[in-house]
Each structure stands twice: as C-alpha cells, then as structure tokens.
Amino acid sequence: MSTAHDTAATVQSTGRPTHDVPRRRGESLAVLAGFTVVYAAVGHWLVSEQQVVGFETLDRWFRALTVWHDGPAALASVGVDYPPLSVLALTPLTLVAGPAASLALVPLGSAVFAGATMAALNTLLRRALLGLPARAAVLVALGLNPLVVLHAATGGRPFVWLALAVTALGCVVAWYVTADVRFVVLAGLAFGVAALAGYGSLLWLAVATVMLAAVLARLGASAREVEGTLVGLASPAAYAVALWTALNLVVLLRPFAWVGDGHDLGGTAGAPVAPASRSLHDLALDTGSLLLHGAPLALVVLPALVYVGVARRNPLALWLGVLLLVVGLAPAAGAALRLGPSPFAMQAALPVLLVAVVGAAWLARSAGDARHRVAALLVVGLLASVPWTFRALPDYPYQGLERPFHDALTTGESQEGALTVDGAVVGYVDERDMADAVLDRVTDGDVVLTDPGQTFAVVLLTGRPALFADAARAGDDDPPADYLLLSRDTARDRLAARLPDAASGLDPRLPVVHANDRYVLLELPDGTTP
Numbered sequence: 001m002s003t004a005h006d007t008a009a010t011v012q013s014t015g016r017p018t019h020d021v022p023r024r025r026g027e028s029l030a031v032l033a034g035f036t037v038v039y040a041a042v043g044h045w046l047v048s049e050q051q052v053v054g055f056e057t058l059d060r061w062f063r064a065l066t067v068w069h070d071g072p073a074a075l076a077s078v079g080v081d082y083p084p085l086s087v088l089a090l091t092p093l094t095l096v097a098g099p100a101a102s103l104a105l106v107p108l109g110s111a112v113f114a115g116a117t118m119a120a121l122n123t124l125l126r127r128a129l130l131g132l133p134a135r136a137a138v139l140v141a142l143g144l145n146p147l148v149v150l151h152a153a154t155g156g157r158p159f160v161w162l163a164l165a166v167t168a169l170g171c172v173v174a175w176y177v178t179a180d181v182r183f184v185v186l187a188g189l190a191f192g193v194a195a196l197a198g199y200g201s202l203l204w205l206a207v208a209t210v211m212l213a214a215v216l217a218r219l220g221a222s223a224r225e226v227e228g229t230l231v232g233l234a235s236p237a238a239y240a241v242a243l244w245t246a247l248n249l250v251v252l253l254r255p256f257a258w259v260g261d262g263h264d265l266g267g268t269a270g271a272p273v274a275p276a277s278r279s280l281h282d283l284a285l286d287t288g289s290l291l292l293h294g295a296p297l298a299l300v301v302l303p304a305l306v307y308v309g310v311a312r313r314n315p316l317a318l319w320l321g322v323l324l325l326v327v328g329l330a331p332a333a334g335a336a337l338r339l340g341p342s343p344f345a346m347q348a349a350l351p352v353l354l355v356a357v358v359g360a361a362w363l364a365r366s367a368g369d370a371r372h373r374v375a376a377l378l379v380v381g382l383l384a385s386v387p388w389t390f391r392a393l394p395d396y397p398y399q400g401l402e403r404p405f406h407d408a409l410t411t412g413e414s415q416e417g418a419l420t421v422d423g424a425v426v427g428y429v430d431e432r433d434m435a436d437a438v439l440d441r442v443t444d445g446d447v448v449l450t451d452p453g454q455t456f457a458v459v460l461l462t463g464r465p466a467l468f469a470d471a472a473r474a475g476d477d478d479p480p481a482d483y484l485l486l487s488r489d490t491a492r493d494r495l496a497a498r499l500p501d502a503a504s505g506l507d508p509r510l511p512v513v514h515a516n517d518r519y520v521l522l523e524l525p526d527g528t529t530p
Helices: 003-014 025-049 055-069 084-088 097-101 108-127 132-143 146-153 158-178 182-195 201-218 223-252 280-294 296-311 315-336 346-366 368-392 402-411 429-441 452-462 494-498
Strands: 448-450 468-470 483-487 512-515 519-523
Touching (some): 025 132, 055 452, 108 132, 132 146, 132 346, 146 158, 146 368, 158 182, 201 315, 280 296, 280 315, 280 346, 296 346, 429 519, 448 452, 452 468, 483 494
Parallel strands (some): 448 468
Antiparallel strands (some): 483 519
C-alpha cells in the first residue's frame, strides 16, 4: 500500500483532521478566468460566426430574458420543464437586453461554469499532490477534448451542474483525506444546488452517500456519527428535490414529471434524437459505443480503480470506481426506463469523462512517489482521446450539435442551414431576419400574438419580449392583438395549427407583413379575430 494511502487511512482511523493542502485562491481564480476567457472567445466564433448553437440554449436564454423584460419581473417565466438553475443561472447575463439579444453573451453562459469545473479539478489535483506543471498539463489536455470545448463554448447546460457536482466530489475527497467534517457540509451544499441545475447530480450524491456510510461503518463509527454525517451530506439535496417535486405537483399535477424530463436527458439541437434500442444487447452496444467514442479514458481508469481498491485495500479508489460505473451505465438505465428521447446522446459521455479524471487523480495520489508517472499517463490518454473523439463526432448516431461543431472546425464555414444527425436545422438566420422585421414594423403599444413555445428564438433576438403575447394565455381582458407571428410548423405551433392558411400566408383576411422559410408575420386588421 502506498504512503499516500497510508496517510489517508490513518486520518480516517483516528477521525482527527490533518492539515489540508494550502489554499491558493489566486491560482484557482487564474484557472477559472483563463478557461472562461478561452472558451468564451471560441464560443463567440462558433455562435456568432458559425451559427453553432442549439435551440434549447436559445429557449433558456429566452426564458431568462423574460424574467426581467416581460413586464414585471416574473420567475414564472422559468417554467418547470428545465432544471430551474439552468435558466436562473443566465438571468444575471440578461439584465441588459441588448447583449443578450445579440447572442454575444451566450458562450459566457457555459464558459464560466466550465472554468469553474477546471478550477475545482485543479484543487483536487493539488490534493493528489501533483505539481503545477503536471496539473497544468492535465487541465489543458482535458480542456482540448472536443466534447468539453463544444459544451463549454456554445452555451449548453451540462457544465452548469457539472461544475457543482465536481466541486462536491472534490469536497468528498477532501473529507476522506483530512477527516474534516466541514467538507461534508460543503459537499452537501454543492450537491443541493447541483440538484436544481441538473438531475444527473443525484446519482453522484447517491453513490457519495453510500460511500460515506460504508467508510464510517468500516472504521467503527457510532450510529449517531454516521447519521449526522449523512444528514449533512444529503439533506440540502433532499430539501431541493422535495421543493421541486411539490412545484411540479402544483403546476403540472404530476409531482415526478421532472424525473423523465427530456430537457435534461435529450440532445441539444432543435429536434429530438431518435430513441435508443431497448433490448439488453442493444443497450450494451450503445453503452459501449458511447464510452468508446466519448470517454475512452473511463475504460482504462475503471479497472485500475477496482484493482487498487481491492488489491491494495483503498476504499476511496473502489468507491470512485463504483461512481464511474454508475455514471457510465446511467444512459442505459435511462433508455431502459424510457427517460427522455435520447439518453445515449453524446453529451452523456461528459460526466463519465470528468469522473474518470477524478478517479485518475486519486490513482496518482495513491501511487505515492510514482504519482507523476500516473499523471503523465493521464495526460497522454487525454491527448490521445482528442483526435479519437473528434473523428467520431460526425457519425455518432445519437447527438445534437456534434456534427455541425466538427464541420465548423474542419471547414471554417458557417453551419447555417446544415442538418444535424437527428434532422434538426442549424442556425438562426431566419430568426434574426424575422426579429428585424418585427422591430421595423411593430411599435410600442402594439401587441404581437404568438406561440412562444415555437417562436422563442425570434422573441429573444428582438430583445423586447414585452411586445409579444402568448396565444395560450390571452384572455378577453387583454389588449387586442395587432399582429400574429406564426411558425411554419403547424404540427408544433399551436396558433399556426388553428390558422394553417395564415401560416402559409394564404389567408386573405390577414395581410402578410414579412415571411421567410420558418416564420410569417401577419397584420391583424381591426375587428379581425384570429
């Protein structure tokens, strides 16, 4: 058994905190700022010039914008079909409508959380006793991963909850090393917030809870000590889940609707990805394909963690292996239980990759004097996976923006009008065109009746959601509408479904003000009822 593990075991056996690694707030801030700036710059090119942005991202920005700018500030704009913090986290960036409407800040909505993830990993690598050059090499190698770049730079949701989950996992490792119960409390708070940002964090919490109970029981802790520790870890997330379940009950009359919500499990493009197969054989094949192409490092780290955990009696290595296995099998469980349209979307490999890096960091610490050799192997593995994963992006069957992202980097051409693997159209030129038409024609006091569930991108790009009225909520006491904004998709747009001729621009009662391939703006003459 290694010296590093002996130290951790001694701490756990005595229950007395030892000195932690010294705090380096300046270093953490530098890592946070550095990765945030780089990913925001890359994201500006991808989103503003290459049109690589998901409509799910635009939907969340639309909701965050309406919190401030749709009449009185209204948290009801957040809705219940996304984890609430995935929308609320954007509201500071939408306080001023102009930059939000220009989409200039969209990359920052993910880049800052990716930077926070890297800062948390840097702290964990310091606890693994790795020097600055080794830590920098690991972070840069991980930061170059195509999936990391895609979701860090284009405003996607994964890093919102992953930053919190990785921070919580780092606190659990810190507790194991130092026996300082303060880290359990910090981990509990991080998991509690993460539960409202991404439901996948609950799996991490479940494994961490069982791990703490098992470790404490093995060391002969009293039942009271075990209970108190577990309450400190799990109670914040339990309260958060209870509150969100109650809100789902009040709003939807389905308290557990959030469990199978596709917004948290599906792809990131505009159209749903084809569901994965349900047979055990196909689930195994889909799982293998996801891990092989999206997180091949996990296939090496998992058996190493199990070996070190069992052969060298290293409990944390074993439990990190359990966590890696659970996170890796979560997409198969989601597919078997039919949770969401595509649990095997390629972004599902991102949590697996991050847990594998955490596991590899612990393997490095457990290797004692050989830790820098393990770190070197980790860097080599991460760098080797960059071209490997990048080559898989265009053809992986369950995905969102991976193919447009790949094509944007290889061709340098705008992806406007390109199709994703699942058939969604990339880009927002039509949305920008219609938003400009609305701003040119509609004046203060006018009302545009629309179905924001389908026209949210247009509303966002105008920067003036107060001009629009939701057709599903309009009542007799509301001001009469002056215009109609319809999507051409009569199958999804509820207002267009009621007015199919108008959506085609063929209703003689409703003059066409402006039209393009996706939308039509119609004037509603006085006395005309839509």
